[in-house]
Amino acid sequence: MVTAKVHGVNDFIQEISAMPGGEKINLCIQCGTCSASCPNANKMDYTPRELIALARAGMRDEVLSSNTMWLCLSCYLCTVRCPRGIVPTYIMHALEHLSMRHYRTRPRVRTARLYRLFSDTVHAFGMIPRLGCMMAYFLQTNPLKALRMIRPALGLLTHGRMPIKAHKLEPEPMKQLKAILDKAEAMGGL
Amino acid sequence: MKYYSYFPGCCMHEETPMYDSSARAVAKALDVELIELDDWNCCGSTPYTVVDELAAFCCCARNLALAEKRGFDLVAACSDCYLILSRTNQHFQHYPEIRAKITEALAAGGLEYHGTVRVRHILDVFANDISSDEIKSRVKVDLSNLKVAPYYGCQVVRPAPSFDDLENPQSLDRLTESLGAKVVPYPLKARCCGGSLILSEDEIVLGLIRKLLENAQANSADLIVTVCPFCQVNLDAYQGAVNRRFKTNFHIPVLFFTQLMGIAFGIDRKTLGLHHNIVSADKILKTLVKV
Ligand code: SF4
Ligand code: SF4
Numbered sequence: 001m002v003t004a005k006v007h008g009v010n011d012f013i014q015e016i017s018a019m020p021g022g023e024k025i026n027l028c029i030q031c032g033t034c035s036a037s038c039p040n041a042n043k044m045d046y047t048p049r050e051l052i053a054l055a056r057a058g059m060r061d062e063v064l065s066s067n068t069m070w071l072c073l074s075c076y077l078c079t080v081r082c083p084r085g086i087v088p089t090y091i092m093h094a095l096e097h098l099s100m101r102h103y104r105t106r107p108r109v110r111t112a113r114l115y116r117l118f119s120d121t122v123h124a125f126g127m128i129p130r131l132g133c134m135m136a137y138f139l140q141t142n143p144l145k146a147l148r149m150i151r152p153a154l155g156l157l158t159h160g161r162m163p164i165k166a167h168k169l170e171p172e173p174m175k176q177l178k179a180i181l182d183k184a185e186a187m188g189g190l
Numbered sequence: 191m192k193y194y195s196y197f198p199g200c201c202m203h204e205e206t207p208m209y210d211s212s213a214r215a216v217a218k219a220l221d222v223e224l225i226e227l228d229d230w231n232c233c234g235s236t237p238y239t240v241v242d243e244l245a246a247f248c249c250c251a252r253n254l255a256l257a258e259k260r261g262f263d264l265v266a267a268c269s270d271c272y273l274i275l276s277r278t279n280q281h282f283q284h285y286p287e288i289r290a291k292i293t294e295a296l297a298a299g300g301l302e303y304h305g306t307v308r309v310r311h312i313l314d315v316f317a318n319d320i321s322s323d324e325i326k327s328r329v330k331v332d333l334s335n336l337k338v339a340p341y342y343g344c345q346v347v348r349p350a351p352s353f354d355d356l357e358n359p360q361s362l363d364r365l366t367e368s369l370g371a372k373v374v375p376y377p378l379k380a381r382c383c384g385g386s387l388i389l390s391e392d393e394i395v396l397g398l399i400r401k402l403l404e405n406a407q408a409n410s411a412d413l414i415v416t417v418c419p420f421c422q423v424n425l426d427a428y429q430g431a432v433n434r435r436f437k438t439n440f441h442i443p444v445l446f447f448t449q450l451m452g453i454a455f456g457i458d459r460k461t462l463g464l465h466h467n468i469v470s471a472d473k474i475l476k477t478l479v480k481v
Contacts, residue, residue, distance in 0.1 A: 020243070020281055020288065039382055043394055071391065074236045075344035075382035080356045096240040110390040115237035118386075122238055122249060126231035130204045137389060148392070151434075152427045155468045156205055161427075167203040173229035176299040180252055183298035184245040187291055 010058035015098065020190065021090025028052050034078035034088045044068040048078055048088050051095070064102055069095040070109040110141050126169035126177050131162050192319060194310070195262045196224035197253060199271040200232050201419035205427070208463025209419055212448040213267055213312055215461045219328055219452075220320055224265065227256055233271040235386070247288065248295045250278035255296055255303040263308045265315055267448075269345040269418035270385070272311040276349035279309055311346055313417045313447065314353040317361035322368040330456035333371040335478040338450070339411035340366055340373055341402065343421040344382040356380070362417060362447060369454040374409040378402055383424040392431075399424050400432045403440045412474050413443040415450050422446060426468050443471035453479065 016022040028049075035047035045066040046054060054063050072092035079087045100112055117137055121128050134153060138146035156162040169177065202210035217224045230253050238246035253275065257264040266272040281288050282305050289305070296303055316325075340362040347359050354361045357380055363373045383402060384395030402425060406414050416422045426444040433440055445467065452462040453475065464471060 020285055039398060040394060071387075071394065073344075073382045073385050073387055075385075076348045077344065077382070080348075093236070093239050093243075097243065100240065111387060114386070114390045115240050118235065118237035119241040119245075122232045122234055123245075127203070128200045128232055128235075134389065141390075145392070148431075149389070152431050155427050155430065156423075159466050159468050160207065161205045161466055161468075163204060167200075169231055170229060173231070176301070177231050177249070177252055180248050180295050180299040180301070181245050184248040184291070184295040185242065187244060187295065189242060190244045190288060190291065 012058050012060045012063070013056055016055060016091065016094055019090070019094040019097075021087045022094045024084065024086045025052060025055065025091060027084040028056070028086055029084060031083060033081045033083060037077040037081050039075065039077070040071040040073060044071050048092070052088070052091065055091075055095075063095060064099040067109060068092075069099065070111045072096075113137065113141055123178075123181055126174050127167050129163075129167065131157075131164060191221050191223055193223045193225065193262050194265040194315065195257045195260050196226045197230055197233075197257075197264055197266045197271060197275070198226065199266060199268040199419070201268050201423075205423050206419040206446070206466075208449060208466040209267055209422070209446045212446055212452045212457075212462045215457050216316070216448045216451045216455065219455050219457065220316070220324065222315070222320070225260070225262070227253060227260075227264070230256065233266075233274040235270055235274060237386075239274075244288075244291055244295070246274075247278045247281060247292055250275050251282065251292045251296055251303050252299065252301060254279065254282075254307045254309075255301040257307045258303055263310045263315075265310045265312050267312045268420070269311065269343055270420060272309060273345045273348050275309045279305065279307065280349075309349070311353070311417070313342075313346060313361060313365075316448075316451070317365045318353060322364065325365065325368040325451075326370075329368075329370055329454045331454050332480045333369055333450075333454055335480075336371040336474075337374050337410055337412045338366050338371045339376040339406040339409060339414045340379055340447075341376065341406070341414050341416045341421060341425070341444075342380045343416065343418045344380060346417050347380060362415065365447065366415065366450065369451060371450070371454075374406075374411045376406060376409060376411070378405040383418075383421040385420045385424070388424055388428060395424065396428065396432050396435050399428055400436055400438065403429065403432065403438075403442055406442055407440065411442065412478060413445055413471060415445050415447040417447055429469050441469060443467060443469045443474060445471060
């Protein structure tokens with residue numbers, strides 16, 4: 001069973017390869033350039049290179065329950081430098097997506113909550129009103145941390161940089177956007 | 191006169207109104223017409239991609255379809271919007287299945303897109319569509335005493351083909367020099383500021399911001415200029431948090447490059463929104479800039 005997995009042909013790898021940007025995951029030569037370039041590699045459960053190795057070994061649970069992809073900043077430095085033309089950043093996004101679908105939100109990955117909230121807001125308003133989003137996010141996750149964030153937020157507020165009144169799309173364009181997004185959702189993703 | 195469709199992005203209504211106002215003012219001074227895209231919506235950013243990739247592409251595609259009707263290049267000021275819009279364009283061109291699905295979704299809103307819009311970053315426009323002689327001819331204020339760290343951040347040089355070097359970009363350096371200011375070496379110029387993970391992983395991101403500030407200070411920069419709202423917010427609004435967390439004592443103003451252009455062109459402080467900058471640049475500008 002284990003040997004079948006290390007050959008790299010497993011459902012998990014196929015799932016990842018089917019997502020845009022994930023196609024080239026099997027070209028990885030495990031050189032570690034991505035990990036060496038990643039600003040957050042030392043905070044991750046597994047480095048980007050290790051995560052790819054685990055995925056190719058079919059270790060779905062280990063991969064999807066790790067914090068690795070949730071610490072990805074989408075800086076694309078790994079992608080710029082990968083000698084095999086892989087886009088590890090897209091692989092991170094794909095894994096975040098799979099993790100969100102299969103595990104729901106785990107308390108330790110706060111970023112998942114943040115992302116969900118942001119995308120719900122886009123769907124509702126066509127924009128991301130920051131003040132409301134930040135408040136909702138901290139209430140959901142960690143009200144204590146809100147205290148630490150209050151000074152930067154106040155700084156923005158007092159410098160006219162966090163409008164209380166949320167900017168929204170006009171009703172007509174919003175209707176159009178919603179029709180498009182509802183259709184996209186009805187199609188069930190990519 | 192040069193014409194562009196302009197995609198401000200959510201940040202311009204929220205955290206960085208001064209990027210918007212300074213960009214418009216500078217464009218006017220350079221005979222560049224930035225025509226705001228009517229009824230644009232949020233680009234969706236990375237979060238939407240993660241939650242529902244197809245919906246995220248469709249979000250962008252609506253903007254691209256609106257821009258296509260008008261026919262000019264679509265200029266984004268935010269590096270994230272620039273990256274996300276470009277990525278939708280690329281996927282639309284490279285993956286027939288994605289193209290088909292986007293087309294179907296857009297039709298539900300009565301729109302169509304054919305993949306012809308060129309997405310640009312406003313740095314690319316001001317640094318490459320406008321000659322440095324043209325920039326120099328507009329300069330009215332002497333910035334020669336000002337030492338500037340040019341901070342690109344990561345995403346502005348990511349969409350392929352990039353308009354600048356991926357790891358050691360030069361366009362902002364050149365532009366800053368055309369304005370008459372001194373550019374200091376800034377080895378971390380294309381490194382990530384942490385982006386929106388400042389909200390969810392502040393411990394980690396404050397550390398990244400600290401390195402960027404340290405690097406600018408070590409090279410004796412009087413101020414940092416940036417091209418992305420996320421970078422500006424992290425370096426400016428969280429500079430105090432970095433100081434509290436690491437017991438440091440940074441006081442480095444972080445201006446949008448369009449604000450610095452505006453200062454050089456003699457545009458008034460209010461239009462440039464300098465009062466919105468949290469780490470105030472007033473003192474430095476007063477002592478180092480001769481009007
Ligand atoms: S840089 Fe590319 S080839 Fe090297 S380990 Fe990372 S993904 Fe694999
Ligand atoms: S894109 Fe993500 S995984 Fe790649 S180097 Fe940046 S933070 Fe690391």
